[in-house]
Amino acid sequence: MSGLREVAAPFVVSGPSGVAVRGGLKGLTVQDKEVLRLVGDLLGSLASRDLRARCAAGLNHDSDQWAQRKRALTGQCSSRWGGSITKATHDQWALARRAQLAHIHTLQAGVTTIAHRLSLPIGAKGSKGQPGGYRSKQEWFAKSRRLHVLEDRLECERADFDAGRVRVARGGKKLLRTRHHLEAAQVTEAQWRRQWEAERWFIQADGESGKRYGNETIRVTPDGEVSIKLPAPLARLANAPHGRYVLACRTGFRHRGEQWADRITANRAVAYRIDYDARRDRWYLTASWQIPPVRTVPLEAARGRGLIGVDMNADHLAAWRLDEHGNPVGQPRRFDDDLTGPAHHRDAQVRHALTRLLHWATRHNLALAIEDLDFAADKTREKHGRRKRFRKLISGMPTARLRGRLVSMATELGITIVAVDPAYTSRWGAQHWQRPLATPTRKTTRHDAAAVAIGRRALGYPIRRRTAPPPQHRSDAVGHRTVQARPGIPGREETRPRIPGPTDTIRRRRMWSESGRPACPQPFGARG
Numbered sequence: 168m169s170g171l172r173e174v175a176a177p178f179v180v181s182g183p184s185g186v187a188v189r190g191g192l193k194g195l196t197v198q199d200k201e202v203l204r205l206v207g208d209l210l211g212s213l214a215s216r217d218l219r220a221r222c223a224a225g226l227n228h229d230s231d232q233w234a235q236r237k238r239a240l241t242g243q244c245s246s247r248w249g250g251s252i253t254k255a256t257h258d259q260w261a262l263a264r265r266a267q268l269a270h271i272h273t274l275q276a277g278v279t280t281i282a283h284r285l286s287l288p289i290g291a292k293g294s295k296g297q298p299g300g301y302r303s304k305q306e307w308f309a310k311s312r313r314l315h316v317l318e319d320r321l322e323c324e325r326a327d328f329d330a331g332r333v334r335v336a337r338g339g340k341k342l343l344r345t346r347h348h349l350e351a352a353q354v355t356e357a358q359w360r361r362q363w364e365a366e367r368w369f370i371q372a373d374g375e376s377g378k379r380y381g382n383e384t385i386r387v388t389p390d391g392e393v394s395i396k397l398p399a400p401l402a403r404l405a406n407a408p409h410g411r412y413v414l415a416c417r418t419g420f421r422h423r424g425e426q427w428a429d430r431i432t433a434n435r436a437v438a439y440r441i442d443y444d445a446r447r448d449r450w451y452l453t454a455s456w457q458i459p460p461v462r463t464v465p466l467e468a469a470r471g472r473g474l475i476g477v478d479m480n481a482d483h484l485a486a487w488r489l490d491e492h493g494n495p496v497g498q499p500r501r502f503d504d505d506l507t508g509p510a511h512h513r514d515a516q517v518r519h520a521l522t523r524l525l526h527w528a529t530r531h532n533l534a535l536a537i538e539d540l541d542f543a544a545d546k547t548r549e550k551h552g553r554r555k556r557f558r559k560l561i562s563g564m565p566t567a568r569l570r571g572r573l574v575s576m577a578t579e580l581g582i583t584i585v586a587v588d589p590a591y592t593s594r595w596g597a598q599h600w601q602r603p604l605a606t607p608t609r610k611t612t613r614h615d616a617a618a619v620a621i622g623r624r625a626l627g628y629p630i631r632r633r634t635a636p637p638p639q640h641r642s643d644a645v646g647h648r649t650v651q652a653r654p655g656i657p658g659r660e661e662t663r664p665r666i667p668g669p670t671d672t673i674r675r676r677r678m679w680s681e682s683g684r685p686a687c688p689q690p691f692g693a694r695g
Contacts, residue, residue, distance in 0.1 A: 182461030194416035207368025225331030244398035374436030391417035476622025485614035536625030538589035596620030
């Protein structure tokens with residue numbers, strides 16, 4: 168029995184179910200900013216109280232308690248604001264539960280790895296992908312103590328999960344911890360306080376189909392006028408009828424602006440959220456709405472004309488085009504991206520690399536094959552030990568964000584995405600394709616070979632170039648080689664006659680006369 172795990176079948180990735188666009192609120196007056204701050208602070212305090220009530224209910228929460236929470240909020244703001252707050256609170260609690268479960272899985276993986284390595288003799292080597300024993304007695308002793316720490320944490324997390332207890336910090340845990348490391352973050356206490364308060368504000372409202380412009384609470388007209396239905400305690404600040412406040416600026420959306428305009432003109436639901444970036448001192452408006460599910464293309468149709476295999480790496484995307492038989496065509500492509508620096512720089516780099524990749528796929532009208540990556544279990548330090556650089560490398564790869572953005576951008580261009588199991592693609596690709604694809608003028612990298620392996624797996628072919636073993640002699644007694652030539656190659660199903668003289672020259676002349684075109688070397692594995 169081999170130690171290899173079973174490889175999952177490839178599948179077509181479904182498209183996104185919603186979209187979100189963002190625009191700036193430029194030209195706000197001092198009064199506009201003050202009103203937005205008051206609204207955000209009031210609704211943020213109500214959202215904090217509601218989140219506390221939801222966390223206290225735990226697993227015993229039901230629809231009656233939800234209605235009771237909404238009635239309590241309605242008296243302090245309005246029914247629509249109360250509905251938006253309770254829905255956001257429920258989503259935040261559910262997200263905390265999913266994060267808690269993921270943390271439990273990470274702790275369990277660490278406990279299992281340490282227990283396995285402690286059971287081995289000191290200095291024992293690993294095998295079949297399993298780590299070996301620890302290097303010294305000191306490391307063994309330190310890890311035995313860490314095992315007890317992780318087991319205690321795991322027990323506490325499981326008890327909290329079973330009881331339905333979650334711990335949520337409105338404003339973000341990362342920003343909360345920054346308060347204790349202001350010098351390292353290079354911010355003052357006043358700057359941190361502004362960021363903390365801005366992150367805890369709540370100015371968002373769900374859309375309602377059939378209402379004017381798709382939202383009664385935060386309304387945006389087709390010409391960009393933004394108005395807010397003020398909560399009851401702030402109704403005195405209204406500058407428009409029916410307790411509304413109209414901002415002095417106009418806004419718009421460059422991306423999907425026509426779709427947004429069509430929706431609000433037809434009075435279809437659009438949700439809005441107003442954010443304040445304290446670092447840049449800028450206000451933003453985000454619009455989001457649901458879209459009908461995109462009809463996915465059958466897997467066989469996506470394989471019809473071949474596809475492009477893509478290997479995702481920390482600093483670039485390696486891609487290679489494959490025909491319908493699994494043969495590499497043309498030259499490999501590399502799309503670089505720099506994932507260092509601030510978040511907006513990393514996002515711009517990812518968008519630029521994906522845009523170039525999708526434009527190349529559009530020119531050839533081909534689908535893309537990617538790995539179904541998930542580094543949740545591989546980021547733990549217990550699995551890779553002292554390989555801090557490698558752990559930092561895989562932790563810095565935004566696999567989920569890159570895949571989500573790729574699927575969203577590909578759906579707009581009508582490009583199909585096929586996801587494959589990432590097991591052994593880099594190892595087997597380098598073993599079977601790196602050297603055969605290298606030429607005196609082209610050095611094939613390990614990532615290029617992995618792209619070929621990903622593409623062949625998406626096409627349903629084995630990664631190996633040949634599936635049948637070599638015959639015991641040079642005749643065809645054992646049958647034809649299965650993975651070798653296309654159906655159109657002359658003499659594919661028959662034995663080659665012995666021609667005296669320089670074999671290569673005469674064979675090329677014979678193939679020229681039979682096919683009517685210059686002879687070329689047989690392609691790599693054609694059929695699997």
